[in-house]
Amino acid sequence: MDLIVRNARLPGAPDRTVDIGIKAGRIAVIEAGLAAEGEELDVGGRLVSPGFIETHIHLDKSCILDRCQSVRGDLSEAIGEVAKAKAGFTPEDVYARAKRTLEKCLLQGTTHMRTQLEVDPGIGLRGLEGVRALIEEYRWAIDIEICVFPQEGLLNNPGTDELMVAALNNGARVVGAAPYTDSDPHGQIDRVFELAREFDADIDMHLDFGPSADNLDLDYVCTLADRYRWGGRTAIGHVTKLAGASPARFEAAARRMRDAGVALTVLPSTDLFLMGRDCDCHQSRGVTHTHKLLHHGVNCSLSTNNVLNPFTPFGDCSLVRMANLNANICHIGAAADIRECFNMITERSARLINAPDYGLAPGKAADFVVLDCARTEEAVAELAPVLFAYKRGRRTLTRPAAMLHRPPAR
Numbered sequence: 001m002d003l004i005v006r007n008a009r010l011p012g013a014p015d016r017t018v019d020i021g022i023k024a025g026r027i028a029v030i031e032a033g034l035a036a037e038g039e040e041l042d043v044g045g046r047l048v049s050p051g052f053i054e055t056h057i058h059l060d061k062s063c064i065l066d067r068c069q070s071v072r073g074d075l076s077e078a079i080g081e082v083a084k085a086k087a088g089f090t091p092e093d094v095y096a097r098a099k100r101t102l103e104k105c106l107l108q109g110t111t112h113m114r115t116q117l118e119v120d121p122g123i124g125l126r127g128l129e130g131v132r133a134l135i136e137e138y139r140w141a142i143d144i145e146i147c148v149f150p151q152e153g154l155l156n157n158p159g160t161d162e163l164m165v166a167a168l169n170n171g172a173r174v175v176g177a178a179p180y181t182d183s184d185p186h187g188q189i190d191r192v193f194e195l196a197r198e199f200d201a202d203i204d205m206h207l208d209f210g211p212s213a214d215n216l217d218l219d220y221v222c223t224l225a226d227r228y229r230w231g232g233r234t235a236i237g238h239v240t241k242l243a244g245a246s247p248a249r250f251e252a253a254a255r256r257m258r259d260a261g262v263a264l265t266v267l268p269s270t271d272l273f274l275m276g277r278d279c280d281c282h283q284s285r286g287v288t289h290t291h292k293l294l295h296h297g298v299n300c301s302l303s304t305n306n307v308l309n310p311f312t313p314f315g316d317c318s319l320v321r322m323a324n325l326n327a328n329i330c331h332i333g334a335a336a337d338i339r340e341c342f343n344m345i346t347e348r349s350a351r352l353i354n355a356p357d358y359g360l361a362p363g364k365a366a367d368f369v370v371l372d373c374a375r376t377e378e379a380v381a382e383l384a385p386v387l388f389a390y391k392r393g394r395r396t397l398t399r400p401a402a403m404l405h406r407p408p409a410r
Contacts, residue, residue, distance in 0.1 A: 001028065003021075005020040007044055008046070008048035016032065025365060028362060030360065047370070050350070051389060053110065053111070053358075062098065064085050069310075075274050094129070107386075107397060109319075112353065113143070114174060115131060120150060120153075141391050147173075148172035150178060151178050154177070208239045212241060218262070233354065236262060243275070265301045272329060291340055302319070324380050327341050341380050342377070368390050385399060
């Protein structure tokens with residue numbers, strides 16, 4: 001074996017320890033007391049998990065707080081401030097800022113990523129050029145795919161459609177949307193489904209960002225996912241409107257999404273920061289309860305979204321922190337639901353982005369992390385740090401466990 005991870009606890013079976021044998025970048029065997037030779041890493045009964053997955057992050061517009069103002073702190077201000085800042089983006093600038101954020105993700109154990117990327121006549125393809133350069137450079141540590149989308153409108157923004165097509169011809173593998181900024185929201189959704197069929201691309205839309213459950217565009221997305229058989233290939237992000245839905249409306253939306261095969265990514269930090277600003281007191285949290293959608297059979301993930309920009313002026317790129325934040329916001333106390341918060345940054349995320357070579361099983365790529373805990377619910381509850389990360393069997397991260405230095409005994 002090239003590597004043997006000894007005394008590991010797995011997410012689905014934390015009550016016993018096993019050894020994981022790795023050869024040629026893949027998991028060869030998982031069993032207790034593995035009789036094999038090779039380099040060894042004894043994790044001492046700690047949790048070994050598949051690597052974390054960012055299903056929705058914006059590398060291209062991260063780390064721009066020094067170029068923007070945030071006075072009101074609302075969505076329209078964030079879109080306007082970033083639009084002004086984008087005019088000064090260069091491929092080199094995007095590359096440098098995206099690299100900084102990407103390395104933060106790696107230091108938190110992220111091994112797969114779908115990054116959202118904006119195109120419009122103001123920025124052209126400069127953002128794509130900057131981010132695309134990172135895909136090969138960091139392949140040793142992470143698999144990155146690009147979702148191209150029109151943040152400032154598509155049908156109302158001449159020239160954007162051609163840029164969407166150009167991006168899909170030059171490295172973008174997923175097509176996205178932001179219909180709430182368009183003069184014809186359903187027209188934008190129609191066009192995105194056309195592009196998805198033309199390029200055989202998955203879909204990942206920013207959707208239903210608002211305080212109330214009136215006029216949910218997710219119903220129309222589900223209709224088209226059914227019509228074009230794009231279930232399992234269609235994801236939507238945010239959908240904060242469902243946080244304000246009545247139980248009956250919530251359940252109806254959940255059934256519709258489940259039956260259409262439409263998945264949801266919730267962005268706890270951004271949704272919490274931007275929502276509830278229309279209230280003078282008792283502000284709503286504005287974060288849709290993913291665990292309740294899971295109970296209805298909807299696949300969901302949790303992700304970081306924005307980092308150090310007017311949409312979210314925070315962020316250390318820790319997905320364990322997103323899982324913990326989500327559990328706090330949504331009053332999640334049941335152990336099974338806390339475990340699902342962890343699944344929504346690992347296995348459920350893999351299903352959302354259709355990552356076929358993912359998981360802790362013989363034959364799968366050896367992409368995994370070691371956390372300083374024994375169980376997934378402990379990782380979420382205690383913000384357990386990642387001590388090691390591996391990509392295709394090669395170590396990419398080491399973080400020494402914290403140690404107390406006690407005084408000598410008298």
